[in-house]
Amino acid sequence: MASNRPRLCVLAFPRLAQLVAEAAQALDDQVELVIENRRFSDALAQAQALIERGAVDGFISAGANGALLRRQLDYPVALVQVSGFDIMAALVQAARLSKCSPPRIGLITFETVSSELGELSQWLRVDLQLARYDDAGHARSLVQRMQAEGVDVFIGPSLVSEAAEALGLPCVFLYTPEAARRALDEALAAARVRAVEQARRQQLADIISQLHDGVLAFDSTQRIWLANRAMSELLALPESELLQRPVAPLLPDLDIASVLKPGAPAARRRVFTLGTQRMIGNLIPLDEGGVRTGAVLTVQAASSVERAGRDLQRHARNQAARARHSLADLVGNSHPMQSLRALAARFATLDLSVLIEGESGTGKELIAQGIHQLSPRSKEAFVAINCAAMPETLLESELFGYEEGAFTGALRGGKAGLFETAHRGTVFLDEIGDMSAALQVRLLRVLQEREVLRVGGREPIPIDVRIIAATHRKLPEQIRAGHFRQDLFYRINGLALQVPPLRSRREDLPQLITHLAQRRTGTPLPTALRQQFLTACATYAWPGNVRELENMVERLQAVASDLSDEASDEVLRLLLPELFARSEEPLPSHDLASTRARNERAHLNAVLQACGGNLQAAAKQLGISRTTLWRKLRMPGEEPLCQITPQV
Numbered sequence: 001m002a003s004n005r006p007r008l009c010v011l012a013f014p015r016l017a018q019l020v021a022e023a024a025q026a027l028d029d030q031v032e033l034v035i036e037n038r039r040f041s042d043a044l045a046q047a048q049a050l051i052e053r054g055a056v057d058g059f060i061s062a063g064a065n066g067a068l069l070r071r072q073l074d075y076p077v078a079l080v081q082v083s084g085f086d087i088m089a090a091l092v093q094a095a096r097l098s099k100c101s102p103p104r105i106g107l108i109t110f111e112t113v114s115s116e117l118g119e120l121s122q123w124l125r126v127d128l129q130l131a132r133y134d135d136a137g138h139a140r141s142l143v144q145r146m147q148a149e150g151v152d153v154f155i156g157p158s159l160v161s162e163a164a165e166a167l168g169l170p171c172v173f174l175y176t177p178e179a180a181r182r183a184l185d186e187a188l189a190a191a192r193v194r195a196v197e198q199a200r201r202q203q204l205a206d207i208i209s210q211l212h213d214g215v216l217a218f219d220s221t222q223r224i225w226l227a228n229r230a231m232s233e234l235l236a237l238p239e240s241e242l243l244q245r246p247v248a249p250l251l252p253d254l255d256i257a258s259v260l261k262p263g264a265p266a267a268r269r270r271v272f273t274l275g276t277q278r279m280i281g282n283l284i285p286l287d288e289g290g291v292r293t294g295a296v297l298t299v300q301a302a303s304s305v306e307r308a309g310r311d312l313q314r315h316a317r318n319q320a321a322r323a324r325h326s327l328a329d330l331v332g333n334s335h336p337m338q339s340l341r342a343l344a345a346r347f348a349t350l351d352l353s354v355l356i357e358g359e360s361g362t363g364k365e366l367i368a369q370g371i372h373q374l375s376p377r378s379k380e381a382f383v384a385i386n387c388a389a390m391p392e393t394l395l396e397s398e399l400f401g402y403e404e405g406a407f408t409g410a411l412r413g414g415k416a417g418l419f420e421t422a423h424r425g426t427v428f429l430d431e432i433g434d435m436s437a438a439l440q441v442r443l444l445r446v447l448q449e450r451e452v453l454r455v456g457g458r459e460p461i462p463i464d465v466r467i468i469a470a471t472h473r474k475l476p477e478q479i480r481a482g483h484f485r486q487d488l489f490y491r492i493n494g495l496a497l498q499v500p501p502l503r504s505r506r507e508d509l510p511q512l513i514t515h516l517a518q519r520r521t522g523t524p525l526p527t528a529l530r531q532q533f534l535t536a537c538a539t540y541a542w543p544g545n546v547r548e549l550e551n552m553v554e555r556l557q558a559v560a561s562d563l564s565d566e567a568s569d570e571v572l573r574l575l576l577p578e579l580f581a582r583s584e585e586p587l588p589s590h591d592l593a594s595t596r597a598r599n600e601r602a603h604l605n606a607v608l609q610a611c612g613g614n615l616q617a618a619a620k621q622l623g624i625s626r627t628t629l630w631r632k633l634r635m636p637g638e639e640p641l642c643q644i645t646p647q648v
Contacts, residue, residue, distance in 0.1 A: 006057040006191035008184075009034040009050055011043045011065055013158030016080060016175055020060055023180040031188055044072055051075060057191040060183050062175065063110040063157045064135060076194055078187035080179050081111075090155045090172045095126050097170045098153040102127050106146040108139060108156040109174065139163055214299035218247045220292060222256055234274060234299060247297075251281075259283040259295045271302065278302035323382040323426075327370035330363060331515045332508030336500040340367070347495045348374035353447070355492050356470040358499030361547030364470040365430060367499065372426040377466055380425030383418045388434035396439060400446075402455035419452045419463050426466045432492065433473035433484060444488045467492060502542040502549065507605075510534060512546065516553040525553070526560055532572055536579045538605070552576055604632055 008031055010017045017035045024033045034056065036046050043065045050056040051073070058076035061069050066079040087107070095103040103126045112132055121128035129146055133139035136159050143154060143163040154164040154171040164171035205226070208215050214231030218224045227235075227242040235242065235250055248256045253272035258264060268283040279299050286294045327341050347354055348371045356364045365384060372382045385398060401417030418427060429435075435443070446452050447467065451460040469492045478484035502508075513533065517525050525533065533556060542548060555575050573580050604618070608629075611617040619629040 005030060005032045006188060006195065007032045007034060007055065008187050008191060009036055009047070009056045009059050011036050011047060011059055011061045011069065012080075013037060013065075013162075015158050015161065015173060016062055016180075019175055019177060019180045020080070020184060023177055023184050027184065027188070031184070044068055047073060047075075057194060058187045060187045062183075063159070064133075067110065076187065076190035078183045078190060080175050080183040082174055082176070082179050086174070086176045086179055087155075089176070090174060091121070091124055091126065091128070094153045094155050094170075094172045095124060097172070098126075100127070100150065100152055103153065104151045105129070106131065106143070106151040106154045106156075108133055108142050108146075108154065108160045110134075110157065133159065140166075143167065143169075212304070214297075216242070216247065216297045216299070217286075217294060218256075218297075219294040220260060222247050222260070225294075231299065234279075251297075254281060254283070254297070256283075256295075259285050260292055262292055264292070274299075323369035323372045323378070325366045325369040326373045327367070329366055330370065331512050332505060333511065334505040334508045336505050337508060340497065340499065344371055344497060345374055347371055347497065349376075350495065351376065351466060352494035353467045353469070353492045354495045354497060355475075356468065356497045356499060357475075358470075358472065358497075359501050359543075359545055360472050361545035362499040362501060363546055364499055365428060367497065368426075368428045368468040368470060371468060372428075372466075375426070375466070377425050381422045382426045382428065383422040384428040384430060385418055386430045387439075388431035392436045392439060395435075396442070397455050399439070400442065400452050400454055401457075403457045417452060417454065419446060419465055420461060422463075422465050424464050426468060429467065429469045429492075431471055432469040433471035433475055433478055437483075437485070440485045440488050444485065444491060447488075447491045502545045503540075506538065509537065509549075512549060513553060516550050517557060520554060521557055525556055529556060529560055529572075533576075536572055536576065540579050552579075601632065604629060608633070 010020045010033060012020070014037050017037055021033060021035060024031055034050075036043070043061070047056075047059060047069055058078065059069055059073070060078050060080065062080035066077060069077045070079070091105065091107075094105045098104060105121075105126055106129045108131045110133060129149070129151060131142045131146070133142055139156075139159040140163040143160060144167070146154070147167055147169060152169060154160055154169060155174055156164075156171060157174050161171040161173055205228075208226070208228045211228060212230055214234045215226070215228045216224060216231045217226035224242050224245050224247050227239050229239065232239045232242060237250075242250075248254075251272070251274070253274075254270055259268060264285055270281045270283065272279055272281060278301070280302055281300075282298045284296045284298070285292055286296060327344055330337060330341055344367055354368070354371060356367055358364050368384070369382060372378060385395070387395060390398065397415070397417070399417050399419060401415050401420055429443075446463070449460070450464065451462045453460045475484055475489055475493075479486050479489060502512075513530060514524055517523070524530070533552075537549075537552075544551070559575065608615070608618040615626055615629060619626040
């Protein structure tokens with residue numbers, strides 16, 4: 001099993017290496033020591049070889065070796081350094097070894113020695129000479145010169161000790177066990193920090209290597225120091241060959257130098273060509289301490305960006321293809337509406353096609369959404385399209401989709417149609433009675449085969465959808481006239497719903513008006529204005545049904561705040577002229593009596609509704625007796641439109 005202990009290499013002369021090895025014995029369970037007795041260039045070559053093999057986590061050295069390693073290696077190098085106490089102890093020891101009076105001592109080091117040692121030497125009453133060497137030859141010449149000047153004891157590192165001993169002179173070794181332990185502790189801490197950083201870098205490299213986008217990082221000299229697998233594949237070069245290469249020749253269409261200029265924008269997007277592919281690159285500068293140290297380049301194929309854009313659009317369309325209404329949103333407590341809601345709820349549980357027939361503005365799509373919401377397909381898409389609102393060619397591609405190149409302007413990669421989008425969900429075909437004959441044939445095949453063929457496609461795509469169709473036309477009449485296929489009618493007419501027009505459920509008007517006003521502004525119409533509106537619309541035919549009513553309520557709300565409670569008929573006629581224009585149309589003479597009776601009864605019902613069903617209050621407001629009001633409301637064969645509140 002491999003050891004988890006940091007591996008530290010001691011690159012030093014034997015005496016110092018032995019000192020460090022003795023200090024490491026107390027840390028045997030924490031560190032693995034490698035001893036290499038090397039000099040200068042040999043030490044550097046050995047260190048580089050160990051790094052390339054990954055056989056070391058840090059180095060310990062001193063003097064000339066240490067200085068060289070620190071200059072040349074981007075790796076932890078701990079130096080064995082002496083303290084003032086170490087030098088003082090060495091001076092005391094050297095003074096005892098000297099045969100001169102006062103003792104004549106030479107202190108030769110690789111680093112510059114503090115001039116304060118002169119004062120210390122006076123206090124110790126020794127003759128101290130200080131010198132600094134650059135290399136081994138310089139150290140020997142300094143020892144020889146000082147010997148000629150009468151120095152008989154030296155203090156210094158290994159090179160000075162070797163030179164002195166070669167001349168038969170004593171030398172106190174400058175480094176102490178305490179200095180070796182300090183260097184060892186420093187190297188161990190640096191190795192541990194580096195191990196954590198390496199683990200994080202490796203984790204980051206593993207993440208980057210899995211990215212589909214190409215990633216490349218380079219320094220201020222434009223040399224690459226990181227490249228992931230995707231970038232290697234784009235450039236057709238192994239990752240190992242990309243490292244340390246200049247980036248500009250590899251990507252000549254990118255202005256690499258511009259991102260390295262001080263003050264360059266935080267990110268730059270570029271469209272460029274790599275081989276035969278159009279690419280999109282993002283150049284992101286890297287700063288350290290306010291200095292531009294390099295940049296990161298991320299690269300994507302333009303085709304993948306376009307594909308992602310289409311996927312986002314498809315996702316947005318799928319998110320939008322959701323039913324927002326339920327059957328509870330069908331306002332009205334009239335018998336026709338109660339029956340309609342109950343029947344629609346029953347149909348929702350049956351996975352069959354539904355045909356909803358009714359005039360424009362009656363809420364056919366709302367019913368379709370309500371059926372979908374209660375069906376087993378409620379968690380899937382609800383896709384609606386108005387067959388009368390699109391040209392035939394566009395409707396075909398929207399319904400069935402198309403393949404790439406199917407026609408001029410077709411998106412690259414093609415496009416899924418609404419049937420594919422609604423797979424496992426519901427397709428609502430509004431105004432199906434206006435669909436062209438050619439599309440009727442294609443739709444019939446989709447319903448029969450349960451598969452769709454894209455425009456320009458060859459392979460059919462299986463689908464599972466429920467069809468809810470709606471029309472304001474009388475399809476049997478359309479079939480007899482040759483405008484609608486009978487076989488398609490039988491396919492979509494699995495379950496049939498008839499939506500009543502607003503004129504056949506006038507008793508829902510008060511509730512509808514309140515609901516529409518509250519939905520738009522959150523506040524009801526003023527009482528007087530609402531009553532006048534109810535009276536005026538009591539006999540209106542409502543050709544636009546609830547949609548038209550909603551439009552009228554919006555007009556009233558727009559000016560309601562400017563009207564007094566005594567708003568006159570003239571104001572209402574200006575706001576809603578269609579109500580009065582219809583009522584003033586001449587009628588055949590034989591219909592006048594019955595029309596007057598219906599109008600009168602509608603007016604009485606509107607007043608009764610405004611009075612909350614209170615017969616006494618309504619009679620008083622109308623200026624007639626309660627008995628007369630009751631008689632007029634009880635027309636032969638009909639029931640009052642408003643429920644009458646029992647009088648106590």
